[in-house]
Amino acid sequence: MRGRCEQHFGRTDRFVTTGVVLAEPRLLEPEAVGEPAGIAASSFVSVLLEPALVSVCVALTSTTWPLLRRAQSLGVSVLADAHASTARALASQVPERFAGIEWVRDSSGAVFIAGAALWLNCSIYEQVRAGDHEIAVLAVNRIKMHSSVSPIVFHDSQFHRMARSGPYPSS
Numbered sequence: 001m002r003g004r005c006e007q008h009f010g011r012t013d014r015f016v017t018t019g020v021v022l023a024e025p026r027l028l029e030p031e032a033v034g035e036p037a038g039i040a041a042s043s044f045v046s047v048l049l050e051p052a053l054v055s056v057c058v059a060l061t062s063t064t065w066p067l068l069r070r071a072q073s074l075g076v077s078v079l080a081d082a083h084a085s086t087a088r089a090l091a092s093q094v095p096e097r098f099a100g101i102e103w104v105r106d107s108s109g110a111v112f113i114a115g116a117a118l119w120l121n122c123s124i125y126e127q128v129r130a131g132d133h134e135i136a137v138l139a140v141n142r143i144k145m146h147s148s149v150s151p152i153v154f155h156d157s158q159f160h161r162m163a164r165s166g167p168y169p170s171s
Contacts (some may be wrong), residue, residue, distance in 0.1 A: 003096065004068045007032065007105070011074070011100075016041040016161060031119060033168050035058045035073075036098060036103060036111040037064050037067050037068065038064065038068075038097070038098070038111070039058060039062060039064050039065060039090070040087050040090040040091040041056045041057065041058065042154040043056055043057035044056045044076070044078075046071060051125075051139060052139065052140035052143075053125055053137055053138065053139055053140065054076070054120065054122065054137075054138050054140060055135055055136060055137045055138065056076075056135075056136050056138065057130070057133045057134070057135050057136075058134050058136060059132060059133055060129075060133060060134060061132070062127055065134065069124060069127065070126040071124075072109075072123065073108050073110045073121055073122065073123050073141065074110060074121075074123065074124070074138065074168055075105075075106065075111045075112040075119065075120075075122075076109035076115040076119070076120040076122050076123060076138065077112045077116035077119055077120075078116055078117045078118035078119075078120075078123075078151050079113060079116055079117070079151065079152045080100075080115050080116055080117045080146075080150065080152060081149075081150045081151065081152045081162065082115065082166075083113065083116070083152050084133065084152060084153075084159040086101050086113060087152065087154075087159060089101065089124075101113065102114035102115070104140070106119075106121060106144075108121060108141075108142075110122075112144075115146075115149065116146065117145075117149040117150065118143070118144070118145055118146065118148055118151070119143070119144040119145075119146075120138075120140050120142075120143055121140070121141045121142040122138035122139060122140055122141060123138065123139050123141060124136060124137075124138060124139075125137045125138055125139040138140070
């Protein structure tokens with residue numbers, strides 16, 4: 001039975017709608033002043049309100065994650081609905097993923113994507129290995145919300161805009 005579950009599980013993601021985030025570091029090394037490093041992820045979730053914790057899952061095969069996890073702080077950007085091409089570029093394997101993408105550093109040096117719906121300045125709280133991924137639990141140090149910006153969502157292996165039809169009526 002276990003083999004059948006694993007065989008079909010890879011196709012179940014298309015039924016789950018997620019946001020898309022990008023984690024970028026403030027690096028310790030002096031040579032990190034140039035272009036930032038970052039990963040795009042759709043496995044981002046809020047974990048706890050007090051203390052404020054979020055998590056993201058990262059493949060152990062990632063060549064960027066070892067660099068990110070050494071950082072003093074990470075900038076997590078919840079990408080906006082205008083960021084489909086940005087998300088594709090940052091999820092690619094090309095060396096200069098940030099070419100042509102506008103980004104900013106905050107006062108701590110954490111890097112964020114300009115125009116994102118939400119910025120979270122985070123630090124690593126805990127790391128847990130789970131199969132071929134690592135679950136990075138991040139402590140949220142500072143928040144900057146851009147409430148007029150709608151986040152992009154990932155569903156059925158594609159990026160989508162959210163329709164503003166209003167909430168469902170409460171029963």
